[in-house]
Structures are given as C-alpha cells and as structure tokens.
Amino acid sequence: MYMDTEDSEQLLEEVGRFARERIAGMAARPESPINTDQLTLLTREACELGILPLTTADDGFSIWEHNDVAQAMSFNTGALRHIAYASPGVAFAWHRLALARFVAVQQGLALEQKDLLGMQLVPTGHYGLGRNSLAKWLKAEALSAEDKDMLSDWLDRGVNATTIYAPKDWKSLVWPIWSDDHIAWRHVERKELEVSSGNAQHGFDELAGFAVRQTSIAGKTIKPEPDASRSTYARLLKMDMLGLLSIGAGALDRGRALARDYAGIRKQGGKLIAEHPAVQHMLSDIEITRHNVDMALAAFARPVDELDVGAVAATRASMSPALCHAANQVMQVHGGIGYMRDAGPEKLLRDQNMLKLMSGGTREIHAFLAGWTGAPA
Amino acid sequence: MNKQIHLEGHLPVDHRLSPHWQFSNLPLIGRVLANYPVNDLWETDFARLPRALAKQRRRARTFAEQYLMPAADELDLAVHLPAGECHPTAHRILCEAGKQGWLSYFMPAPLGSMPWGTVLHAPIWQCSLIVEEFSRACGGLMLLLSAHHLGAMPLILSGRVNNMLRYLAPVYRSCERGEPHLIAFAITEPGAGSDVEEGHGAEVYRPGVVATPTEGGYLLNGRKCFISGGDLSKTATVFAALQGEGMDSWTCFYVDCSDPGYKVARTELKMGMRASGAAEIELTDVFVPSDRIIGGLRNGWALNRATLNASRIPVASMGVGFARAATETAVEFARRYKVGGKELIHYQDVQLHLATMVAETRAIRSLVWQEAKAAWQPRQLNASLCKFHATDRAQRVCEMAMDLLADHGGKHENKLEKIFRDVRLTRIFEGTNQINRLTMVEDWQAQLLDFDHSVGV
Numbered sequence: 001m002y003m004d005t006e007d008s009e010q011l012l013e014e015v016g017r018f019a020r021e022r023i024a025g026m027a028a029r030p031e032s033p034i035n036t037d038q039l040t041l042l043t044r045e046a047c048e049l050g051i052l053p054l055t056t057a058d059d060g061f062s063i064w065e066h067n068d069v070a071q072a073m074s075f076n077t078g079a080l081r082h083i084a085y086a087s088p089g090v091a092f093a094w095h096r097l098a099l100a101r102f103v104a105v106q107q108g109l110a111l112e113q114k115d116l117l118g119m120q121l122v123p124t125g126h127y128g129l130g131r132n133s134l135a136k137w138l139k140a141e142a143l144s145a146e147d148k149d150m151l152s153d154w155l156d157r158g159v160n161a162t163t164i165y166a167p168k169d170w171k172s173l174v175w176p177i178w179s180d181d182h183i184a185w186r187h188v189e190r191k192e193l194e195v196s197s198g199n200a201q202h203g204f205d206e207l208a209g210f211a212v213r214q215t216s217i218a219g220k221t222i223k224p225e226p227d228a229s230r231s232t233y234a235r236l237l238k239m240d241m242l243g244l245l246s247i248g249a250g251a252l253d254r255g256r257a258l259a260r261d262y263a264g265i266r267k268q269g270g271k272l273i274a275e276h277p278a279v280q281h282m283l284s285d286i287e288i289t290r291h292n293v294d295m296a297l298a299a300f301a302r303p304v305d306e307l308d309v310g311a312v313a314a315t316r317a318s319m320s321p322a323l324c325h326a327a328n329q330v331m332q333v334h335g336g337i338g339y340m341r342d343a344g345p346e347k348l349l350r351d352q353n354m355l356k357l358m359s360g361g362t363r364e365i366h367a368f369l370a371g372w373t374g375a376p377a
Numbered sequence: 378m379n380k381q382i383h384l385e386g387h388l389p390v391d392h393r394l395s396p397h398w399q400f401s402n403l404p405l406i407g408r409v410l411a412n413y414p415v416n417d418l419w420e421t422d423f424a425r426l427p428r429a430l431a432k433q434r435r436r437a438r439t440f441a442e443q444y445l446m447p448a449a450d451e452l453d454l455a456v457h458l459p460a461g462e463c464h465p466t467a468h469r470i471l472c473e474a475g476k477q478g479w480l481s482y483f484m485p486a487p488l489g490s491m492p493w494g495t496v497l498h499a500p501i502w503q504c505s506l507i508v509e510e511f512s513r514a515c516g517g518l519m520l521l522l523s524a525h526h527l528g529a530m531p532l533i534l535s536g537r538v539n540n541m542l543r544y545l546a547p548v549y550r551s552c553e554r555g556e557p558h559l560i561a562f563a564i565t566e567p568g569a570g571s572d573v574e575e576g577h578g579a580e581v582y583r584p585g586v587v588a589t590p591t592e593g594g595y596l597l598n599g600r601k602c603f604i605s606g607g608d609l610s611k612t613a614t615v616f617a618a619l620q621g622e623g624m625d626s627w628t629c630f631y632v633d634c635s636d637p638g639y640k641v642a643r644t645e646l647k648m649g650m651r652a653s654g655a656a657e658i659e660l661t662d663v664f665v666p667s668d669r670i671i672g673g674l675r676n677g678w679a680l681n682r683a684t685l686n687a688s689r690i691p692v693a694s695m696g697v698g699f700a701r702a703a704t705e706t707a708v709e710f711a712r713r714y715k716v717g718g719k720e721l722i723h724y725q726d727v728q729l730h731l732a733t734m735v736a737e738t739r740a741i742r743s744l745v746w747q748e749a750k751a752a753w754q755p756r757q758l759n760a761s762l763c764k765f766h767a768t769d770r771a772q773r774v775c776e777m778a779m780d781l782l783a784d785h786g787g788k789h790e791n792k793l794e795k796i797f798r799d800v801r802l803t804r805i806f807e808g809t810n811q812i813n814r815l816t817m818v819e820d821w822q823a824q825l826l827d828f829d830h831s832v833g834v
Contacts, residue, residue: 031646124784126784127714127716127783127784127785128716128783131716131717131724133717146717149717149718150716150717153715153716153717153718154716154717160714160715162784163784163785163787163788165787198788198789198790199450199454199789199790200454200789201787201788201789201794202779202786202787202788202789202794202797202798203787204787209787209788209789211788278811278812278814278815279811282811321776324776328772331801331805332804332805332809332810332811335805335809336565336602336603336805336806338805339647339648339801339802339805340645340646340647340648341646341647341648342646346648346801349648349801350648350794350798353776353779353787353794353797354787356779356780357779357780357782357783357784357786357787358784359784360783360784361780361782361783361784361786362780363726363730363780363781363783364726364783366726367726
C-alpha cells in the first residue's frame with residue numbers, strides 16, 4: 001500500500017491526539033496504572049481508529065501492518081513513540097499485539113478481531129538470543145550439531161518456562177518453535193498451556209507477568225519454507241527491536257518533559273535547579289540520549305528488508321542502557337520526589353528497565369553479533 | 378553428587394597445569410608465601426575482621442536470614458498502610474530486633490547493646506557491617522531498623538552525657554525489652570527533593586519548621602518531609618530555625634511524637650524500601666521544653682552535618698549489601714539455569730559478567746571498610762565520597778544482574794527487581810549523589826586553595 005510522508009505525518013498526528021486525549025488521561029496518576037478494563041477499552045478504541053488492526057484480513061495503516069516503505073516504518077515507530085509518551089506499558093502491549101498480527105498474516109492464520117485482540121506474541125526463546133546460533137541460522141549458514149541443539153533448546157517450550165508480560169486476559173499466543181532445523185510457528189490457546197501468574201513485576205504495571213510452558217501437544221503449527229521462515233523471523237526481530245527502541249524513545253520524551261518542567265520550578269540554594277551545572281549536566285545527558293535515539297530511529301526509517309538485523313541489534317545494545325541512564329537522570333533531577341510512585345519518574349525508570357530486558361535482553365546481543373558478523377564464537 | 382569437577386573452559390583443580398593444589402607440596406617457605414585456602418569470599422573477609430566485629434557481622438547475617446529475608450516479599454508487596462499503622466510482621470521483627478540488640482548498638486552496656494569488644498573500633502564500622510547484612514536481606518526492613526540510629530545520632534553527637542542517660546538510655550532499654558521505641562531524624566523540609574539541606578546557600582531561607590520561644594521552652598510549627606521511620610517513631614530529633622532567624626539558627630529539638638500538635642500527615646508511596654515508611658510530619662504548636670534542646674541553641678546545623686558524616690558511610694554499606702544480594706542472586710541463576718544443555722555459568726561471557734560484578738561489589742566493600750575503619754571522627758570528604766561512589770557502583774551491579782537474567786530479570790520472584798528498587802534510593806537520600814560530590818569538594822577546599830602545596834589524592 002502506498003504511503004507518502006504527508007500521509008504518515010497525518011496519521012501520526014491522529015495517534016498523537018489519541019495518546020494525549022485518551023491514554024494520557026487514564027495514565028495521569030502513575031501510582032494507579034491503567035487497569036485491564038481500561039486497557040481493553042483503549043484497545044477497542046485504537047482498533048476503531050485504525051491504530052491497531054481489526055482482523056488479519058483488513059488492509060489499513062495500523063501499526064506494523066506495513067513495513068515495506070520508509071514512511072510506513074516512520075509511522076510504526078512514531079506511533080509507538082506517541083503512545084509510549086502516554087504509557088510505555090500500553091505501547092508495549094500494542095506493539096506485541098500488532099506483531100502477533102504480522103506473524104499471523106505471514107503464516108496464513110485467519111483471525112477475527114476477538115481472536116486477534118486476545119493473542120500474544122512471544123518473539124524469542126526462553127532466554128537470551130540463542131547465543132551465536134540464531135544469527136548463523138538467519139544468515140543461512142550451515143549449522144553445526146551444537147547450533148541445532150542450541151536453537152532447539154532455545155525454542156523448547158516445554159522444559160523452560162517462557163516469561164511473558166501481557167494483558168491479564170490474554171487468550172492465546174503465537175510463538176516460534178524449532179522444527180526440522182528451522183523456525184516454525186505455533187498458535188496455542190491459553191487453556192492448552194501451563195500458565196502461572198507472577199507477583200507484580202518490575203514495570204509495565206498495566207500488564208501482568210506469566211510463566212508459560214507447553215507440556216502437551218496442542219495448537220496449530222505452521223512450518224514455512226526455510227527461506228520464508230528466515231525472512232519472516234528476521235523481519236520480526238528487526239521490527240520487535242525497533243518497536244522496543246521507539247517505546248523507549250517515547251518514555252524518554254515524557255521523562256525529558258518531566259525533568260525540564262521540574263528543573264524550571266524547583267529552587268535550591270536560592271536559584272532554580274536548572275541553573276545549577278549539576279542539574280544542567282543531567283538534563284544534557286537526557287538531551288544527548290534523545291538526540292542519539294532520534295538519529296537511530298531516523299536511520300532505520302527504511303523498508304524493513306533493507307535493514308541489517310545486526311545493525312538494529314547493535315543499536316539496541318547501545319541505546320537501551322543509554323535510555324535507562326537517561327531515565328535515571330530524570331529521577332535524579334527530581335531528587336526525593338522522583339522516587340515516589342505518584343510523581344512519574346520512577347514508573348518511567350521501571351518501564352525503561354523492562355524494555356531493556358525484553359526479547360532476550362541486551363547482554364546476549366554481543367554473542368548474536370559475533371554470529372552475525374562471522375567473528376569467531 | 379552435586380559438585381562438578383570444573384567449569385567449561387577451565388582446568389580441573391587437580392590438573393597438572395592448575396598449580397593451586399601443588400602449592401601445598403612446596404617447601405615450608407614456599408607454602409607460607411604461596412599456598413592459600415580456597416574459602417568462600419564472605420568468609421575470607423570475615424577472617425580479616427577484628428574478632429569482635431566479625432562476631433557481630435555473623436550475628437547480623439544470622440538475624441537477617443532468620444527474620445528479614447523471609448519477610449521481605451510480604452512487606453514489599455503489602456498494601457500501603459495508613460500513616461502510623463505498623464504491619465504486624467514488621468512489628469514482630471522490630472520487637473525481636475530490639476531484644477537482640479539491633480536497635481541499641483551504638484552504645485555499650487549498661488547504656489546499650491554494643492559488645493564491649495567492638496568498643497575499640499569506630500562504631501561506624503560496626504554499623505556498616507550490620508547494615509550490609511540487613512540490606513542484603515531486605516532494603517525496607519534494613520531502613521526500618523537503621524533510620525532509628527540516625528535519629529538517635531544527635532543525642533550521641535551532642536556530647537552531653539545527660540542527653541544519653543536521660544533520653545537515649547530509656548529508648549535503648551525499651552527496645553531491649555522488646556518494646557520498640559524508634560527515633561526519627563527530621564531534617565528534610567517541604568519542597569526539598571534533591572538535597573536534605575535545601576536552605577543551605579539560599580539568599581532568602583524560608584524555614585520549614587520554626588521554633589518560637591515560649592515560657593519554659595519552644596513551640597514548633599511547620600512541616601518536615603521524607604522522614605524515614607517517622608510514621609512509627611515515638612520520639613524525633615527535629616531541626617528547626619529559631620523564629621526570625623536563618624538557617625544558622627538551626628537547633629535540634631528532641632520531640633515526643635505523642636505530644637499535642639504532632640501529626641503524621643502522610644507516608645509516601647515509595648518505589649522501594651517499602652517496609653519502611655517515609656513520613657510527612659506536621660507540627661502545630663508542639664511544645665518542647667528547653668531541656669529537650671539537644672546540643673544547645675543554634676548548634677543544630679553542626680549536629681546535622683556531623684550526623685550525616687556519620688551516616689553516609691553506612692549508606693554506602695547499604696550499596697554493598699544490595700550489590701552483594703544482586704551478585705549472589707545472579708550467581709545462583711547462572712549456576713542453575715540451563716541454556717543449550719549446560720548451565721549459564723559454563724559460558725565464558727557469563728563468567729566475565731559475574732567476575733565484574735563480584736569485583737565491583739568487593740571493591741566498594743573495601744572502600745566502605747577502609748573509610749569506616751578510620752571513622753572515629755568521620756570526615757565529610759571521605760563520607761560523601763564513599764556514599765556516592767559505592768551507591769552508584771552498587772546500582773550498576775544490580776543492573777548487570779538484571780541483564781544477566783534478561784527476560785526473567787523483571788520477575789518479582791527472581792528478587793532482582795526489588796533489589797533494584799531498593800538500591801535506587803541510596804543514590805537519592807542523605808543528599809543526592811550530585812550533592813554528595815559537591816559536599817566532598819566543599820570539604821576539600823583547604824587543600825585545593827592552598828597554592829603553597831600540591832594536592833595529594
């Protein structure tokens with residue numbers, strides 16, 4: 001579908017308005033996060049506006065529906081950024097919902113709205129990024145027995161529980177499994193899974209944490225051709241990492257606004273704290289991170305197939321800690337009040353930490369890059 | 378059999394090229410100079426402590442593991458209670474802590490519970506050891522038990538034996554009977570956030586609490602905020618400016634929290650350390666008799682700064698406790714969680730990650746011990762440096778632990794997310810780490826501005 005820059009900007013304006021008027025209102029009190037009913041309501045409204053997809057058959061401009069032109073990519077990341085400004089947790093939920101739809105479409109799953117809205121995506125394995133082996137498979141490199149064992153274990157859904165963060169009432173999930181030396185997909189109903197709820201997790205207060213295991217043979221398994229399997233997974237990985245980065249950017253924008261506002265009213269030592277070099281330094285840290293994340297997202301505003309998965313992963317590895325650092329500086333600018341749950345910065349920091357930990361985290365990206373660039377493992 | 382022979386990538390200890398086991402076969406002098414016991418790291422440091430302090434450290438660990446650790450989750454996840462209400466579990470722990478002497482250890486018997494053997498060492502050192510053990514078990518409960526010592530500190534630092542006998546001794550005795558009497562330290566003023574000493578340096582200081590002379594004493598009016606333990610305390614050392622005067626008139630008043638006009642307005646919804654309340658206090662014509670002025674009129678500022686100099690090293694030790702808890706949690710995860718058919722600990726990159734965490738943790742412990750050991754008269758420069766550096770690095774260790782657990786790092790059940798929320802406060806309270814960097818430099822000026830001599834570091 002054709003989309004030019006003007007279309008993209010208009011659509012983003014709509015998303016921005018919706019985020020400001022609907023999501024931000026419900027998320028105004030950080031100590032009282034958006035609850036399941038409110039999230040359901042917002043999700044339906046977002047579907048009606050076309051921000052989220054209605055079914056797998058629709059053809060529109062919802063998030064991650066298109067990834068083949070630069071403007072669509074700008075819209076995808078820009079929309080998530082707007083939503084994250086209001087609520088990173090909601091943005092994360094919708095990012096994963098939109099990607100679940102992407103996988104469903106790619107794998108030929110026909111889903112109606114009620115099925116789609118209850119579906120969760122698990123993009124990665126039970127821990128990390130499959131060390132070197134996933135990257136080798138993505139490159140279509142010959143896999144050693146060790147690589148195959150690694151990927152088989154990584155995507156084993158029975159032995160190790162997979163951690164997911166999702167709306168409490170999710171109904172099914174789609175996750176990658178290892179089958180015949182390639183990634184296949186399985187769509188499983190929640191009732192067919194072993195699911196245990198966790199206590200309150202670190203961030204994403206709007207969502208709940210679950211440990212999920214599949215101990216019985218159930219669900220629908222789709223085995224794409226090897227090349228299609230690789231290309232779909234590479235696209236998914238890139239979009240997932242870019243989405244997480246965009247949500248981090250939105251949370252940063254919000255934190256930046258909070259820090260600047262506070263520094264402009266709070267006095268210390270007889271003058272505004274914004275006039276103290278110690279505070280200026282922290283505000284500048286936030287600016288530097290914002291500049292860098294802007295640059296990164298702009299660089300990746302290209303058709304997804306033109307993006308190098310190693311470059312996206314490397315950017316995630318460097319930007320995620322920087323975004324967390326900036327969130328820490330937002331809290332630090334606020335001092336004691338920033339530590340309190342009703343102020344805002346602490347929730348942004350927890351959400352930023354969560355983003356860093358998602359999809360295998362960032363620590364194993366080094367091993368992934370070693371596999372991707374062909375460096376000795 | 379639960380002991381593996383060696384980690385992948387490393388030689389077994391009995392391999393010919395792994396010489397440690399052969400050290401014991403060297404001739405006497407060689408053995409003396411080269412052979413070493415392969416002890417647990419905690420035990421290694423334990424053996425380096427003076428005996429009395431080592432004993433306290435082990436006692437603290439036992440108490441923390443027996444009482445604090447099992448209650449940590451319950452209190453962290455508990456519903457926020459109305460100001461002044463104490464969670465039954467917290468109350469039970471306070472009673473037991475009092476009986477075991479953890480609320481009275483800044484003075485030896487008969488006044489307090491400090492073992493006589495530790496009297497020879499700086500009390501801050503003992504306190505730092507205890508705080509590390511308690512922090513490792515639960516940040517909130519550690520603060521609940523430790524903020525009390527902060528509140529008591531002006532009574533000690535005032536240097537008046539009378540204050541200690543008249544005010545501190547009954548507090549300590551009550552605690553030791555199992556009837557906890559907590560003292561709060563009330564300095565932070567409304568509007569503050571990045572510095573406990575907001576008014577310092579202001580051209581126009583608007584005091585948060587004003588003391589107005591009246592017959593037989595003073596009437597206190599105003600507010601204090603972010604007072605750790607202020608919701609449960611029975612007494613408080615409250616710092617107030619004298620009516621019509623500036624910050625240099627700050628005076629420390631020992632206030633009975635049950636007196637008319639004293640009100641806990643609210644407790645904060647904190648990110649972490651939730652077992653301990655941070656209270657906002659309202660004082661409305663609270664009468665304080667003149668004999669409850671601690672350290673004399675207009676000496677409050679000095680008492681406040683001396684108290685902070687004494688407390689910032691233990692705050693640094695909180696960082697050590699949190700870094701240690703995070704490292705231990707990460708090590709346990711790496712020893713047990715399998716990826717690709719083997720435990721994470723066998724992967725070289727995981728070993729590098731853990732090695733860095735252990736080194737960071739032990740480096741800040743060394744810093745804390747070095748400063749605490751010499752802290753008979755804790756210097757502002759050393760205390761502030763120790764606080765900001767140890768807590769900054771401690772948070773980094775906690776982040777590394779979460780990174781190691783990746784997707785699992787955000788789960789409450791895996792402990793790290795709470796440790797992160799707890800450690801985060803140490804970079805803010807007792808002056809943000811930015812403020813602490815400046816107070817360090819403030820106290821360094823004599824050397825920095827002396828151009829007749831080079832500056833030693």
